[in-house]
Amino acid sequence: MSKQNQELEKFVGGQYKHGFVTDIQSDTIPPGLDESVVRLVSKKKKEPEFMLDWRLQAFAHWQTMETPVWAHVHYPPIDFQEISYFSAPKTPDDAPRSLDEVDPKLLETYDKLGIPLHERARLAGVAVDAVFDSVSVATTFKAKLAESGVIFCPFSEAVREHPALLEQYLGSVVPYADNFYACLNSTVFTDGSFVFIPKGVRCPMELSTYFRINEAKTGQFERTLIIAEEGSHVSYLEGCTAPMRDENQLHAAVVELIALDDARIKYATVQNWYPGDAEGRGGIYNFVTKRGDCRGDNSHISWTQVETGSAITWKYPSCILRGDHSVGEFYSVAVTNNLQQADTGTKMIHIGKNTKSTIISKGISAGRASTAYRGLVKVLTGATGARNFTQCDSLLMGDRCAAHTFPYIEVKEPDAQIEHEATTSKIGEDELFYCRQRGIEEEDAVNMIVNGFCKEVFKELPMEFAVEAQNLLAVSLEGAVG
C-alpha cells in the first residue's frame, strides 16, 4: 500500500484502527458508494419512494462534482470509496465497554469541564445505554411538546411519519446540488433532527439534541430540518460542550432552517469534536452546510456558534433574507490550537426590503493553528434599505499561528448600508501585565482576556451553555501561552 493510502486509511477509515474490517453485521455495509448503496441505505431506513428518488438524483449529481478547494485549509485528498456509508448505529463491540477503556486525556478534559460522571460515559461513547434515564427524560419531553403541536423527532422518523412536510421543505433551502458535501449528505444521510413548530406557537422549551441521546451517534452525515410556521418561535441547541468520542473522520452535515412570516429561529451550536492530538494526528473533518431561509416577512434567524473542536472546520451558517424586514444574525467564536484549521463564516443574502444582518466573528488562533473568517454579504437589486454590520476580530497566541479574513461584499442596491470592520492582533501585553499586577496568574489572565474578547458571542448563548463554552475555551487554549 502506498504511503499516501496509508495516510488516507488513517484519516478516513477510523474503523480499521480498531480491527473492524470483515465482521460485517446486518447494519453495516462495506466501504464504497454506488447506486446500490444509496438504495440500500434508503431501504434500511424504510423510506418512502420520494425519498429514494431524491437520494438517487443527488447521487447522480454528486458524481459530476469535484471536491471544493477554495477554503483555506489543507488536508490529504479523501477517497470517498473508502468510507462505509451505513455504519450507524455503532455496534457495541466497537465502543469501549467502560470508562477504563477511554483515552485518559479525554477523561481529564471532562474533569476540567465539570461534566457529571454519568454524562462522561455517554460522551465517550461507552456502550452501556442502560445507565441513563435519558429515555424517560425524552419521553416526558415529547409529551409536553406534543401538547403544543410541536414535532421534534429523529429525521428518519419524520421521513416515515410526516412525508408531506418533508416533501414540501426538504432541500428547499439547501438543494442537493448546492455543494459537494451537501450533495454527498443528500445521497447518504442516515439521520438527524426534525423540528416543526406550528403557526403561532412559542416552543415551550429549548430544544436540544441532548434530549435525543439515542440519536447521538448519527453524526457522520447528519441532516437537520427546522420549520417555524407563521409567528412561531423556537430555540435549538446543537452539540455538546464536551469532546465527543467519534471515529468518523468525515462529518458532512446539512442543516436547513425555514422561518415563515414573523417566525423566529435561534440556533446555537457548540462544536467540540475531536481535534486531533498535539501533532495533528487524527481529528474530525467537519464539513457542514447550514443555511436558514427567512422566507416570511419579519422573520428572524440567528446563528450562534462556538467552534473549538475538529481538525478541520469548514462551515458557513448563512441566512437568505427573502422576506421584507427579515433579520439574520451570525455570532461566532472559532478557536484553533495545535494544528487545527478552521475556515468558517457566514453568508447574508439580502433580497427582501429593509432586511438587516449582523455578523460578529471572533477568531482565536494558537500553536500552529489557522483560523479564517470567510463571509459574504450580498445585497441584490431591489433589497432597498438593506443594512449589514460586520465585526471580525482575530486574536493570535504564538508566533506560528495564523489568522485570515476573507470578506466578500457585493452590493447592487444604492440604498444599502454595509459596514465591515476587522482587526487582528496578538493578546495584549498591557492587559496581561495589568491583570498579573492585580495578582491573577498568567494562564487565568489569558482566559479572562480571551473570554472578554468573546463576550459579545457568549451572551447570545443560553446561560448554561455560555458557562460551559467559557470552560471549553480554557481547555482548548491550554498551553497556548507561556
Added chain:
Amino acid sequence: MSAMIQSLQDNFSRQPVAPGGDYVHQVREKAMKEFLNTGLPGPRDEYWKYTRLRIFAKRTFGLPQENAITGSDFGIKNLDAIRIVFVDGLYSPALSDESAFAENGIRLLADALRDDSGLAGGLLPQPDPAIHQFAALNRAFQDQGVVLELAAERELPRPLYLLFHSQKTGQDTASHPRILIRSGAGSKASVIEHYNGEEKTAGFCNALTEIDLASGAQLTHYRIQTESDTAFHVGSLFARQAEDSRLVSHNLSLGGRLARTNMQFELMGRGAELVLNGLYLVSGKQHIDNHTLVNHRKPGASSFQDYRGILNDKARAVFCGKAVVHPDAQQTVATQSNRNLLLSHGAEIDTQPVLEIYADDVQCSHGATVGQLDTNALFYLKTRGVPEDEARSLLTFAFAEDVVLRLENQTLRNAITEHLIGRLPEMKNTDELVTT
C-alpha cells in the same frame, strides 16, 4: 481562440525587431508563450471573479502607428516636471524634455535595452504568469517605455511626468508601455504616470511598472488613469522596498470602459513604509477593478491603505485589497480601509478586503463600508440654504477629498479636483465652495 488573442498574436509576429538584440527577442518569445498558455482570465478565475473580459475578448487591436499630432491639449497643464510623452503608444520626441534625460538617469526603454539587454527581464523577480498574464504580455511587447535609475542619495529635481496619450484615430491599437524605476539608497523622486485618452478612443493599454527601492529611498508614485470611457486598460505595478524606504502610491482610476489595476508590493526590510492612496470614480457603464496585494515579508514594516470609490449610473467597481503578513514578519502594522459611495440604482460594488496573517506580534485592521451620503449632513446643508443637488455634490466631493488632499503635488491636486468637479453634474455651480 478569442478575436483579441488572435489580434495580439498577429501583432506579435509583426512587431518591430526587438531593441537590444537576441536576448530581448528570446525574452519576448518566452513571455508571449507564457501569456498564451494562460490566456485571458475566464469565469472560474478567482483573481478575476468580478471582472469579465467578454466584451474585450471579441475586439481586435492593431499595432501602434505613428499618427500626426492633432491636438494641443496634452495632459496636466502647468505641471512643473520633466515630461516624456507617448502618443498613440509611441514615443513623441517633440513633446518630451529629452535634454533633461541624461543628467537625471532617465532613458527610453529601447535605449536602455540596447545598453543592457538584461533589463528585458525587468528589475524584480518575474511574477507568476498564471496569475499575471498581462505582465507577461507586456514583457512580450516591450519596446516603448521609460527607465529611471536614480543613483544613491540623488534627488530628482522635478517630478518625472510620463504621459501616455491616445488620440482619436482610425484604428484601435494595443500598447504596452513599460516603466522601470530603480531608486538608489537614500534617493528621492516623484514619478507621475498619466494614462489619458481623447473621447471615444477604444484602444487597449497594457501598462507595467516596476519599482525597486533601495534602503532609505523615497518615491512618490502617481498613477492617474483618465482614458476615454470606451477604452480598455490594464495596469500592473510591482514594487519592492528595502529597509527604511518609503513608497507613496497614489492610484486614481477615473477613466476607461473597463480598467483593471494589479498592484503588488513587497516589504523586504525593517522600517519600510508603504502608503496606498486610491480613488475610483465610475459612471455610465464603466467597470473599474483595483487589486492590491501587500506582502509583509520582514519584521517591522508598515503599510497604510485607503481606497475610496464613488459609483454612479450603471457603473461597477471592484476592490480587492489583500495584506499578507508572512511568518516571522513580527511588529508589522498594516491597515486598510475601503469606503464606497453608491449614488444610483444599477451601480454595483464588490469589495473584498483580505488579511492573511502568519505572525502574532502584529497590528492589522481593515474596514470596508458601502453607503450613501449622510442624510444628517444633507439636512444640515439644506437648512443652511444649499439646494439639494448642490448639497449632494458637495458631500460627494467631500468624500473624495481626503484622498485628493493627500496628493502632494498641488498642480496635480488642482487638476484632479477639476476633473472631479466636472464629473459631478450638479457641481458646476459650486466651484466657489470648493477650496483647493
Added chain:
Amino acid sequence: MSKNNILLSINKLSVSIDDKPILRDLSLQVAAGEVHAIMGPNGSGKSTLAQVLAGREGYEVSGEVSYLGEDLLDLSPEERAWRGLFLAFQYPVEIPGVNNVYLLKAALNAQRKYRGEAPLDAFEFLTVIQEKMKLMQIDESFLNRSVNAGFSGCEKKRNEILQMVVLEPRLAVLDETDSGLDIDAMKIVANGVNTMRDPERAIVLVTHYQRLLDYIKPDKVHVLADGQIVRSGGPELALKLEEKGYDWLRQEAVSA
C-alpha cells in the same frame, strides 16, 4: 528607625531600555507607615521606577530591590501582587468584555489563596465591595462594565483607587494618579488614599505636581531627575519645587 520596619529597600537600581539608561544607581528606603512622594520633571524616570517595581518586562535591570525581605526582582508580577504590592497605573488598561467585578473578585481571591485564606463567595465579596464603592463614590452599575473600557480618564483613576482599597496592599505605588483628575475627583481619590494610611502600610506617590500633596501629606519627598534622586526632604521640598520649578534644582546642580 529599626530595620524591621523597612518594607522596600532599593539599592543601586539601574534600568535601561534598548541600552538607553533611564534609572541610574537609584537607592531608596521605604518604611512601614510612611508616605513617600517621588517628584520630577517629565522623562525623569518616575514611571519607569513604578513599572519596574511592579515587574514589567522589557527593561534591562541591575541592582537590588528587597521587599519584605525577599528579592523583589526575582518575582513575577502576580507574585509581587500576592505579597501586597499594588501599582495604580498611570494609564489604566482597558480590557473589553471583562467585568470590573469579575476582575476584582479574581484578584482578591488570588491574594487570599496565597495567604491561605478561603476565597470569598459572591455574597461576601459584594458586601466588601459595596462599602468600598461608597467610599470612592462610585455607582454600582460600574461593576458590570468592562474594565476601564469607555471610562473617562477620571473614572479610570477612581477605579484604580477602588481596586487599591479593596485589595488593601502593604505597599501601594500610585503612578501619576492625580493627572486627569478634576478637583472633586482629586478629593475623593485623596480620601481613598488617606483611609489606607496605616502603620503597617507604605504608600509611594509618583507625581509631577505638588497639588495632590495638599490632600495627601507625605512624610518624605524625593526629587528624581535624569534617573537619580537628586534631593530628598520633607513636605517643604515639594512646596519649594512648586514655587521655583524643577529648573531651580538643575541650576543648583550645575552651580554646585
